[in-house]
Amino acid sequence: MNSLDVLLNLILWIYTHSPPYVVNDYINGLQMTSNPDSYLTPPQIIARNGYPIETHIVPTQDGYLLQLHRIPHGKSDNANRNRYPILLIHGGPDSSAAWIENGPEKSLAYLLADNGFDVWMMNMRGNTFSTAHITFTPKEREFWNFSYHEIGIYDIPASIDYVLNKTNHEQLFCIGYSIGNSVFYIMLSELPQYNDKIVAQISLAPFLTLVHERQVLGFLANILKSALEQLYWNTPGGIAQHDLETKLELRILNSIYIFGYSLNDILINLIYGMPLHHLNKDTAPILLNNWPAGTSVKAALHFHQMLDSFANFDYGSEENLKMYGTSRPSEYNISNIKVPIRVYYAVSDTIAGPEEAIPLYEKLPVKAGIVEITDPMFYHMDYMSNANINQLLNDDVLNVIPYMIFNTSNQASQ
Secondary structure (H helix, E strand, O other): OOHHHHHHHHHHHHHHOOOHHHHHHHHHHOOOOOOHHHHOOHHHHHHHOOOOOEEEEEEOOOOEEEEEEEEOOOOOOOOOOOOEEEEEEOOOOOOHHHHOOOOOOOOHHHHHHHOOEEEEEOOOOOOOOOOEEOOOOOOOHHHHOOOHHHHHHHHHHHHHHHHHHHHOOOOEEEEEEOHHHHHHHHHHHHOHHHHHHEEEEEEEOOOOOOHHHHHHHOOHHHHHHHHHHHHHHHOOOEEOOOOHHHHHHHHHHHHOEEOOEEHHHHHHHHHHOOOHHHEOOOOHHHHHHHOOOOEEHHHHHHHHHOOOOOEOOOOOHHHHHHHHOOOOOOEOOHHHOOOOEEEEEOOOOOOOOHHHHHHHHHHOOOEEEEEEOOOOOOOOOHHHHEOOHHHHHHHHHHHHHHHHHHHHHHHHHO
C-alpha cells in the first residue's frame, strides 16, 4: 500500500468512522445521492429504467473480448420489429455509460431506442467492461500494448461485424463522440472495405488534430508527454482505471459541497471548462460511478500525439523506420472515407471546437452537413451531461438520422 492509499483510507475512516478494511463494501453501498442509478453498471441502470438490455461478448482479431451493451427496443416497442441498428462509439477514457448517464428523457441511447432503433453501445478494449483477453490479464504489460490505432482497426470492425451478423442487416448507422470519431476515421482510413457496411455516421465533437489544446497547453505539452512516457515504461500500462482508489477519490470529492456544487463538479469545470450550471445535477452522479473507465498509457500517448498530427502511433525515429519505413509515422488517409458524415461542434469546446471540426469537415470526401451548437457556452462534456441537451442537440440528431439512412440507401440502389 503506497502513501496515497494510506492517506485515502485515513480520510475515509475519519469521514465514515469505519475501519479501512470495510472500504470496498462502504464505497459500493454508500448513498451520497438520491439517484439510485449512481451505484449501478450500465446494464443495471438500463434495466432499472424499464428498458430491455443485453450484454454481448465480441472477440477481436487480436484476442480482446469486448462488451457490447444493447438496447434492442424501447419500453413499449414491438420486440419483433426489424429495427435499424445503430452503433454508438464512446469517447475516452469512457464507456457505454456515457450514452445513458443523462437519464431516460435526455440520453441519446434511450431516445434512439424509443424512436425505433436497435441500439448497440461499444466498450473499447481496456475500459471497465472490456478487460478480458484470451491470453493476457490486465496485470500483464502485454494486455495494455495498444493505442487508438488498434482500437480503430480491431475493436470497431469486430463490433460492426458482430452487430450485422446478429441483426441480419447489411449496413448500420454509427454515432461517435470525441475520440470515438477519431478511431472511426482510423478504421475507414486503414480498412476502406468497411465503408460498404456503414450507411452514414454522425460525429459529435470530432477532431483529427487538437489545435486549440496545443495552444492552451503550450510548453506544458512536453511535460505531459514526458509524464506519460514515464508511466509507459514504469507501469504495466493502464491509466485512469476505475478501481477502488478512483472510486474512493470520486466519492470523497462528490460528498463535499461548496455553494451547492460538489468538489467533483468544480473539478470537471476546471478540466473541461464546463459551466457548473450546465451539469444535470440529478444525473451527474452516474458519471461519477463510471468515469473514468480506463484505457492504456499508449492510447493516452497517441491522443497526445494528435496535438500535432493524425497519424499512426509514433514509436520514435528508429522504430518508425522498422514499422513504417519512414522516420515519422504515416498519416491516416481520410480520403478513403466514403461514408456520409454529419458533424456537430460547439464554439466553446476547448477540446474539439471550430478549430478542429471545420477543417476536418472540409477534408471529408462525403459531407452530410455541419452544425454549430447554438449555445455559445456549450463545452465538451455538455454532449453527454447538459441539462438542456434535447433542444440543443438530440432533437436534431433524431430528426436527421432517418433522412440520412433513406437518402444514402436510395443513392446506393440507383
